[in-house]
Amino acid sequence: MNNDDKKNCIACGITEEEVPLIVLTYKGEEMRICPQHIPLLIHEPQKLVGKFEGAENMTPG
Numbered sequence: 001m002n003n004d005d006k007k008n009c010i011a012c013g014i015t016e017e018e019v020p021l022i023v024l025t026y027k028g029e030e031m032r033i034c035p036q037h038i039p040l041l042i043h044e045p046q047k048l049v050g051k052f053e054g055a056e057n058m059t060p061g
């Protein structure tokens with residue numbers, strides 16, 4: 001069983017048991033990202049394309 005997928009970092013898969021994860025919401029869906037990958041989400045969202053729906057629509061900040 002792999003029901004805990006949504007409680008993993010979308011970039012690296014680390015769990016909330018290991019590090020605090022930041023919860024994001026998008027189109028009513030929750031996803032999580034670890035502090036280490038927040039810069040990736042902000043500056044290089046194209047690297048997350050395929051990790052979550054809508055990443056291709058993000059503009060690097």
Ligand SMILES: [Zn+2]
Nearest residue numbers: 009012034037
């Ligand atoms: Zn991560």
